[in-house]
Amino acid sequence: MHQPGPPRFCAVGESVELAPRDPNPEHEASYEWSIIESPPDSDLSVPDDPVWHLEPDAPGTYRFELETPEGRYEQRIRAFPDVRRSTSFDLERDRLPEHDPEEVSIMGPFNEHLFDREHPTLEGGTYRYEIDAEPGTHRYGYVPGDDFENAVWEEVTVPGPGKPRVFLDGPDEADGDADTTTVTAEATPGTDSEYDADELAVEFYVDDRDELTDADLEVDGHRARVPVTDLEEPVRIHAVAVGERHSVADCVIVHPDGRVERRNDPPEWARDAVVYEIFVRSFTDEATFESLERRVPYLESLGVDCLWLTPVLESPTKHGYHITDYFDTSSDLGTREEFESFVDRCHESDIRVVFDLVINHTAREHAAFDMSAACVPEYEDWYVWEDLAETGVEPDELASEIGAENPREDYAPPARTTPDGETEVAQYYFNWRGIPNVNYDSLAVRSFFLEVVDEWVDVVDGFRCDVAWGVPHGFWKEIYERVKSHDSEFLLLDETVPREPEYAESEFDVHYDTTLYYALRDVGNGERPANALLEAARAPRREGFPEWSLHMRYVENHDETRYLEECGPEAQRAAVTAVLTMPGVPMIYYGQERGATEYRQLMPWEGDGEATTFHRRLVAARHDSPALSRGDLVDVDHEAVGEESDAVVAYTRETDDEAVAVVLNFGAEPVHVRVDLDLESMDLVTGEGRNLERTDGGTVLEVEDAAVLRVADDR
Known part of the structure; x- marks a missing residue:
């Protein structure tokens, strides 16, 4: 089924990836896009590629047709007006360590956190970089030379209204005598909006994959009546609220008997879950699945009911995020059978297991990368290769020795020479030279990672998706439908830096809450008043996250320094209490409850028993109190x-x-x-x-x- 998915919603100035679903790479030439309809002011043209990135040049509705080996399908894009405004991302020069002003660069979501690409101007004593940015808070970093570890991070807030929100609902019981059923939209204005709720427009759309059309709906303001008399299959109804900006879209499924089923709600069990993250190779001395299985009684004693494991697939690194084989467990940890035995043991204790899915990149040692670097035709486009002159990489860097002890930081930039004699560098985020980004414009890559998802969806209860912001929205939507059709209780947790509400639109159930994380650090360091936590806890609404989204809240994880070491024991107890008593999905990072002071140290089993008791009692209080959960x-x-x-x-x-x-x-x-x-x-x-x-x-x-x-x- 190559139909490209649901209608998509964006603003002029944004990019939307269009691609066939479940593609067959062998028939790449058979996928062809064409324009059926576009706004009168649009001059858009369609490339010949099966995967392409639409950048709407005028507000309105775009309709495209995709020809595939199985037939023709339609894809609609609704583009809203551009709300961006010119914004200056500034930093005082004296905040950076000693540096050469000619070598300062800036990174952030506006350039996908690509290192040494964008360079500011120096005006007096201030570095300045101007771009168009939408209303909200934007985090960015200034990097002196190649000294990424000493980058200085800052935020700028662009004034303007927040995104509105919409929530769809309808009857949840069958009414076989009715000719129609009603879908109702609850629309909420964004922060600082001039619109009242009843002034917001709501646009309803029938999914192009289903048997009804928009013309079949009877829309009256915030309600849509859906004919069900002749329905043979359920239909999907999408809606957005529109004020100064548009909301994240919601979706419901209307059944032939008139029932309305919400589509985007997270699994019910996740609403009450307490997550425990294990850095796999540091939790036990043996660092094997068998040794993990023997520690399940400890997890039971903590009262946690969801376990997140850092990567367990084949990898040459301790952290596991450099994956070389996506279809087998890492040999040092144990066999797949031993891993599945561990998962079964967790299930016996009513603990669900979330698996770290790493599909933004592979290890540099992966066989596919070797073949792509060697320009083997079938693998040539598996990775994002860029011309050397566009990357900021100096030619002499390519000659440095490969194979350093810590490849994530110490590898030479990954490069190849094409048959035409051109030098290209594989794209990587930050300074992660050992994990080149895969290319989702490649049908082979898309097909490969769908197979990876299928391989593990029956084994675990959810995916924590590493560097989720680096994978296209359209591919996450495809994964979401794929796993949810298999098991509606399957969990998808994103790592997005920074947070973006669009990932709640039929993509992820739970989102990293970096907003509360930074607030907890600032309060613990005395840099902000404690009342800032209340504003941070309510930030998802201000940021435009829809009502159904859940947010994972934490004081530390495997990428961060320990809160205890940075802020002290009194502040840590307060911060942990905040995480476990505020709304959201609380997460405990292994060792946090035992007095660990290093972010990936061996679990201090002989550590702080008093702190462990404190964590146990907090978890129990949350589970025992409906108000706290x-x-x-x-x-x-x-x-x-x-x-x-x-x-x-x-x-x-x-x-x-x-x-x-x-x-x-x-x-x-x-x-x-x-x-x-x-x-x-x-x-x-x-x-x-x-x-x-x-x-x-x-x-x-x-x-x-x-x-x-x-x-x-x-x-």
Whole structure:
């Protein structure tokens, strides 16, 4: 089935990848695109390639036809007006270490984090780089020369309204007597929007793969009536809310009996999950699947119910992200049978296993890369090869020795000489010279990685997708449909840097929450007040993430320094409490609960037992309290008694039946805090009563690091 997928939504100035699904590389010449319809002001033309990147040049609707070996299919693109505005990404010169101004470069999502490509101008004492950027907060880094480790990272906020949001719903029970069923859109304005909810437009679209058309819908404002009398198969209805900007699209499935099934909702189990990440080769001395299996009782004791493993496939590196064989487990860890035995043992303990899927790049040692570098025709386009002059790589760098101890940083840039005598360099992100980017314009690459997905979808319960921002949206949408049709409970977790709400549109269930992560670090370092956490926790709405999206919240992971080492034990207990009591999917990184201070060190099994008990009790409190796992986040008026303290924050999590107050102190000394609530004395984490001083309309308590107390039920 080569139909290219659902309708796509973008703005002028953005790029949308169009490609056949489940392609046959042997029939590449049989895939041909043509334009059926385009806006009157568009001068767009279609290339001859089967995979191409559409950049709409005018707002409106585009319709394309894809001819394939199996037939002809349509693909629609709805392009909205360009909302970008000229923005300056600045940095004071003296913030960089000693450097040559001629060798300073800037990287960020605007250039896909490609190293040494874009160069700023130096105006007085300020580096400046100007581009068009959409409203929101943008993170960027200035790099002195090739000293990536000493890059200085900064953010700039572009003013303007946020994205609106839309949520589709309808009857969830069959009504066999009805001729139509109604799909209702709940539209919410973006932050700083001039639109009210009822002023937002909602556009409904029938999926081009289904038997109905847009003309079959009876649309009235935020409602669409769908005829079901003659339906033979379910149909998919997509919608976007439109104000100053357009929302992430939502989708529902309308069944012939009138039922409406939501398409984008994450698995129900994920809403209550606590994730534990294991850096596989550092969790046990033996570093084998058998040794991991023997430690499952420890995971049970923590109360976690989802395990994320860093890569377990064949790799020459300790971290495993340089993969050389996608169809077998790494020989040093054990056989595939031993891996599956470990997964089965986790399932016996009601622990789901998430597998690290690495498909943005391969190891430089992968056989496909060797053949691509040697210009073997079948593999020539498997990787993104660029002309040497376009990369910023100096010719003398290509002659440096290959095979250093740490290939991720120390390899020479990967290069080849073409049959025409031209020098090309394989593209890689940041300074990751050992993991060249694969080329998703290649049908062979797409087919290969679909086979990888199929190979492991029956073995594990989900994929954590490494460098998800480097793989095209269209391919993630294809993977999403592929795995969800196989198992609707399968989980997809993205690593996107920075966060982008578009990955919630039929692509991923859970998203890295880098916004809260950075806020926790800044608060723990005393660089921001603790109240900043509340703004960060609510950032997904401001950033345009839809209502159904879940966000993985954490204080550290395998790519970051340890919070304990950077911010200290008191701040760590407060930060961990925040992660496990705020909305979202909390994640614990192995060793965090044992006092680990190095980000990939051997698990300190003889470490901090008190910290482990603290983590166990926090996990138990979250599981035992519906408010802590699913309640609304509500601000609480509070103040430090007799002193000023920016290190304190208070909030509640509330359901109709329960409210739990959380008071956090990121400072090194205990603080007496007054909150405007009547609290019960029993702390849900320690299990012990606290000394409370009742005041008129409030409670005063001493907080060393964290307090988690129920609000007295006066309802």
